[in-house]
């Protein structure tokens with residue numbers, strides 16, 4: 702079984718728990734299992750320089766989509782922020798740093814000459830760990846990467862490393878909140894792009910995007926728009942509840 706298949710199997714086990722109607726307990730199971738998946742075997746330094754890392758990352762991204770209730774078209778930098786799990790590349794780098802630290806500490810280990818008297822790199826396709834021995838601080842690097850990421854609405858998250866407001870909401874509202882954050886949800890424009898409908902128009906006559914629904918549609922807009930919704934205060938949550946009914950209706954159409 703390939704690594705990709707192994708993690709794909711884990712995602713298949715989690716998927717039945719997730720749905721619009723899933724309750725808080727089922728959703729908690731998904732969050733705990735998904736987080737455990739990241740913090741155990743998946744992120745060990747074995748994968749850090751493996752040629753199959755990208756395949757493993759595909760499955761890890763699927764797990765984060767399950768946790769955050771987001772869709773496949775969601776920009777990737779959003780997934781760790783909404784799931785409150787450090788990006789897998791950074792976690793792998795931190796695990797490798799820890800291993801190198803141990804190697805330095807135990808001078809009698811036979812691996813030490815391989816790390817500090819490095820042989821010439823003969824194949825450019827290889828990425829041995831001694832190419833990058835500079836340790837990183839996960840949180841500061843994550844903040845730096847987030848600042849430089851060109852993703853929609855990134856200005857809302859001042860600190861990507863903290864658990865975002867609304868994380869404890871019931872799944873339906875939490876999922877919808879994240880779809881407004883990422884502008885990837887069942888609005889007319891997205892559904893047209895996915896070939897689920899013929900029209901991208903809102904009942905008000907304008908192009909229906911997630912930001913239009915929230916910020917400019919006379920039928921559904923929320924005062925203060927997304928910034929208010931992001932705070933997940935009481936009236937914003939009740940807006941999400943009413944939007945959720947509409948959202949479920951749109952999906953059934």
Ligand SMILES: [Zn+2]
Nearest residue numbers: 903905918919
């Ligand atoms: Zn409208």
